[in-house]
Amino acid sequence: xxxxxxxRQRVLPVAAMALAAVLIWYLGAWVTNAPGAIERVLAPxxxxxxxxxxxxxxxxxxxxxxxxxxxxxxxxWSSLADWxxxxxxxxxxxxxxxxxxxxxxxxxxTLLGLVLSVLIVHSRxxxxxxxxxxxxxxxxxxxxxxxxxxxxxxxxxxxxxxPKAVIAMYLSFFPVTVAMVQGLRSPQVIETEMMHTYxxxxxxxxxxxxxxxxxxxxxxxxxxxxxxSLVGAMVAELPTGATAGLGARLLTGSYYGNTLAIWxxxxxxALLGLALTSLVALAEHLVLRHRRQP
Amino acid sequence: xxxxxxxxxxxxxxxxxxxxxxxGLLLLHxxxxxxxxxxxxxxxxATALGALAVWTLRRVAALHGTRLDAVLTAGLxxxxxxxxxxxxxxxxxxPRVLLPAPSLIAQSLxxxxxxxxxxxxxxxxxxxxxxxxxxxxLGFGVAIAIDRLPFLQRGLLPLASLTSTVPLVxxxxxxxxxxxxxxxxxxxxxxxxxxxxxxxxxLAGLQAAGxxxxxxxxxxxxxxxxxxxxxxxxxxxxxxxxALKVNxxxxxxxxxxxxxxxxxxxxxxxxxxxxxxxxxxxxVWGAIVVAAVTGSVAYALLAQLERRAAFWHPSIRxx
Numbered sequence: 001x002x003x004x005x006x007x008r009q010r011v012l013p014v015a016a017m018a019l020a021a022v023l024i025w026y027l028g029a030w031v032t033n034a035p036g037a038i039e040r041v042l043a044p045x046x047x048x049x050x051x052x053x054x055x056x057x058x059x060x061x062x063x064x065x066x067x068x069x070x071x072x073x074x075x076x077w078s079s080l081a082d083w084x085x086x087x088x089x090x091x092x093x094x095x096x097x098x099x100x101x102x103x104x105x106x107x108x109x110t111l112l113g114l115v116l117s118v119l120i121v122h123s124r125x126x127x128x129x130x131x132x133x134x135x136x137x138x139x140x141x142x143x144x145x146x147x148x149x150x151x152x153x154x155x156x157x158x159x160x161x162x163p164k165a166v167i168a169m170y171l172s173f174f175p176v177t178v179a180m181v182q183g184l185r186s187p188q189v190i191e192t193e194m195m196h197t198y199x200x201x202x203x204x205x206x207x208x209x210x211x212x213x214x215x216x217x218x219x220x221x222x223x224x225x226x227x228x229s230l231v232g233a234m235v236a237e238l239p240t241g242a243t244a245g246l247g248a249r250l251l252t253g254s255y256y257g258n259t260l261a262i263w264x265x266x267x268x269x270a271l272l273g274l275a276l277t278s279l280v281a282l283a284e285h286l287v288l289r290h291r292r293q294p
Numbered sequence: 295x296x297x298x299x300x301x302x303x304x305x306x307x308x309x310x311x312x313x314x315x316x317x318g319l320l321l322l323h324x325x326x327x328x329x330x331x332x333x334x335x336x337x338x339x340a341t342a343l344g345a346l347a348v349w350t351l352r353r354v355a356a357l358h359g360t361r362l363d364a365v366l367t368a369g370l371x372x373x374x375x376x377x378x379x380x381x382x383x384x385x386x387x388x389p390r391v392l393l394p395a396p397s398l399i400a401q402s403l404x405x406x407x408x409x410x411x412x413x414x415x416x417x418x419x420x421x422x423x424x425x426x427x428x429x430x431x432l433g434f435g436v437a438i439a440i441d442r443l444p445f446l447q448r449g450l451l452p453l454a455s456l457t458s459t460v461p462l463v464x465x466x467x468x469x470x471x472x473x474x475x476x477x478x479x480x481x482x483x484x485x486x487x488x489x490x491x492x493x494x495x496x497l498a499g500l501q502a503a504g505x506x507x508x509x510x511x512x513x514x515x516x517x518x519x520x521x522x523x524x525x526x527x528x529x530x531x532x533x534x535x536x537a538l539k540v541n542x543x544x545x546x547x548x549x550x551x552x553x554x555x556x557x558x559x560x561x562x563x564x565x566x567x568x569x570x571x572x573x574x575x576x577x578v579w580g581a582i583v584v585a586a587v588t589g590s591v592a593y594a595l596l597a598q599l600e601r602r603a604a605f606w607h608p609s610i611r612x613x
Contacts, residue, residue, distance in 0.1 A: 013449030021453075032472065065471060125348075125355040129371035140586040141546040144562070147570035148578055152392055223459075231461045238554045238567075246464070254467030254555050262467050270460040277459040 022069055026059070029068040033058035036065060067260050075260040076267055088244065091268045097245040099272060101161060101233035105168020106226050112169065113176025113225075118206065120177075121184045134177055142171060143235050150236065164236035164245075171232035172225035179221030183214025216291075219284040226276045234269060246272070306353040313346045317377055332385045340381065347374045394576040402576035403583060410565070410584055417549050417562040418588055420477040425484025426545040430538060432485065433492025441500055442518070451497065457490045466552035480552040480561075487548040488541040495537035499530025532607055535600040542592040546585060 037057040049057075059068040067075075076091070083090040116134075120126050146167050153163040187209050195205040237247030246269045253261035320339055323332075351374070355367045376396050382388075383395040390398065403410065440446040466483050473479035503526045511521045553563025565581045 009448065010452075013445050013447075014452050015449075017446070017449035017453055125352045125367075128355040128367035129351050132365075132368035133372065136590060138543065140589045141543065141550055143547050144550050144566055144582050144585050147566055148575070148582070151570055151573065151575065155389070155391055227459050227461070231463060234461055234464060235551055235554070238551075250464055250467050251555065254470060257471070259468070259471055262471070266464050266468065269464050273459040273461055274456070 025066075025069050029064065029066045030055065030058045032066045033061060033064045037061060063257060064259055067263055071260060072263040072267060076264045079264055091246075091249070091264060094244060094246045094249050094265070095268060095272055098230070098233050098237070098247065098269070099276075101164040101168055101236070101245070102226070102230045102272075102276065104161065104165040105233060106172050106229040108165060109169040109172030109225060109229060110176050110222065113173040113180060113221075116173070116177045117180035117184060120181050121210070122202065122206075131181065134174065138174055138178075142174075143167075143232070145170075146232070146235055146238075164233055167236040168229040168232035172229040175221040175224040175228065176218070179217045180214055183217030184210045186217065187213045215288060219280065219288070222280045222284075223277050226280050227273055230269070230273050230276060303357065306350075306357065309346070309350050309353055313343065313350050316343050316346065320381065327384070336385070340385075344378070347378075350374075391573050391575055394579060398576045399579040399583065403580040406577055406580060409560075410580060412560045413562045413565050413581065414584055414588070416477060416558070416560040417480070417553065418546070421480035421549040421552075421561075422484060422545045424477070425481035425549065426488055426541060428481065429485040429488030429545070430492045430541055433489045433537070434496050434534070436489075437493050437496035437500065438522075441497070441522075447497065451494070454490045454493050462487045463548060463551045466548075466555045469552065470556050475556050475558055477561075480549045480557070483552040484545045484548045487544050491540055491544070492534075492537045495533045496530065499533030500526050502526075502533060503529040528604075531600070531604040535596060535604065539593055539596045539600075542596060543589055546589050546592075550585065 034054060037054060040061075058064070059071065061067075064071070079089060079091045085092050087093060116130075120131055149167050149170075150163045153159075153166060184206075191209060191213075192205065195209050200208070234245070234247035234250070237245040238251055243252075246265050249265040250262055250269075253259070253265060316339075320336075320343055323336055323339075351367065351371060354370055357366070379393075380396050383393055394402075436450075440450060463483065465486060466479075469479040469482040469486075473482050507525055507529075508521070511525050516524070549561075550563035550566070553561045554567050557564040562581050562585050566578055569575075569577045569581070
């Protein structure tokens with residue numbers, strides 16, 4: 001019983017919307033590709049053509065302005081199936097490169113955020129001097145600094161993973177810091193006073209009271225953080241002229257006007273983003289499983 | 295936090311004045327001007343000044359908190375960071391490529407003002423402004439339109455929240471393909487990036503009005519439109535503004551990153567990526583300063599507007 005209402009309440013509307021999106025996509029592909037298709041495919045053939053030929057031509061071009069969904073799906077599949085995993089033609093190879101950067105940057109950023117938030121909670125000076133700058137830096141397009149970080153680290157002799165991971169790191173540490181400061185302060189006065197009556201040290205009250213209380217704040221921030229880390233990793237691949245990674249794949253696709261490659265890489269990065277956030281959601285579920293739902 | 299005894303404000307002021315005097319004196323040292331090697335005495339003074347700086351920060355932070363004190367501490371911290379940046383970069387003779395001194399960045403900002411102004415108009419006034427207005431407007435409009443259609447809402451919301459996990463900046467090359475190299479393609483990326491947060495926030499905001507108030511409107515036989523205008527939209531204003539603020543930052547990021555994928559020969563993102571490739575770091579930092587100031591000013595303006603528009607809301611009144 002529950003499943004049928006579930007189906008009607010959740011799955012059906014989403015499926016309908018997804019279907020509508022695909023239809024609009026096809027419509028867009030027909031409209032945007034039509035002039036090119038007439039000029040390059042139908043007119044040179046010299047034979048009269050009708051609208052069915054036009055439909056077929058617009059969704060089967062090699063370098064369409066806007067590829068049709070099935071073309072993207074085919075290209076996506078062929079890149080996975082037709083090439084070995086270690087070939088740069090295979091998207092999984094690029095996923096491995098970008099995913100590695102993202103995860104390293106995310107772990108570093110989370111650690112940095114945790115350390116900073118603990119320091120901020122325990123030091124009035126840091127709280128008043130540093131936290132406002134961290135919050136204000138949220139309103140600044142931090143990604144713009146990416147090329148500078150690459151140049152600085154490059155001239156210090158770091159190349160490859162390190163500079164990209166640093167960019168991913170500084171995109172993901174903001175949400176963690178801000179949420180953890182809030183979370184570490186979330187225990188009620190009565191609870192902190194109880195720790196005080198137990199003569200708990202600062203360290204004990206951090207470990208036994210503040211950190212557990214902050215966990216529900218931490219995980220939403222981690223979800224935001226890992227998505228930001230992925231964006232950072234992809235953008236970091238742009239100015240370096242990197243040859244591997246989803247961002248580099250997007251850039252080469254855009255240089256050579258290879259729309260199918262761009263769309264496949266976009267699809268792949270969306271899937272990677274989904275997979276990474278689901279991973280964090282899974283960890284949240286496992287860690288907070290025993291908590292009572294409020 | 296243990297209550298601290300209120301320290302005398304006059305001692306704090308005296309310490310501040312002394313540290314400012316010392317900082318000024320140290321800047322006059324030849325090593326701080328980039329002439330000659332720093333001596334041991336210079337290092338001793340710099341270290342002492344560093345300790346003094348930390349002490350001033352602690353004293354100012356311990357002042358009892360009105361809003362002004364919070365700004366003071368943060369401002370003082372920023373000033374000290376700038377000061378030591380300048381002092382140490384010049385004294386250590388850090389290569390300009392690595393980290394230019396703040397004075398050099400300021401110089402380059404002044405020298406390249408016309409260029410940067412062109413970038414600002416290209417990126418901010420054209421791409422970001424158009425994209426932000428259009429994206430937020432569309433998000434708001436669609437949210438209002440589907441507010442009455444639960445079917446559409448249930449279908450769109452999961453898809454819309456999925457997009458927060460997708461790196462949307464990656465559509466930039468596609469936008470360039472479809473809309474050309476000029477600002478229109480950047481605006482398209484910005485529209486896409488700002489649309490979903492606005493949609494989600496508006497829908498959440500429309501649910502924010504309390505049951506009691508809604509029933510009151512119902513008992514007045516108020517129409518849907520009247521309820522929307524008089525009750526639900528006002529109740530949604532904090533949600534709308536938080537989306538507008540988040541979107542202002544997102545829009546800047548989207549436009550700048552989209553310019554990394556190809557742009558005409560102006561624009562902040564173009565300037566940053568090309569000048570970084572030419573190792574002209576002071577100008578890169580200058581462009582970043584422009585972007586940072588733009589982001590902060592936009593945020594501050596929106597926050598101010600929110601305070602005017604939703605002055606009655608508990609989240610504003612509480613401040």
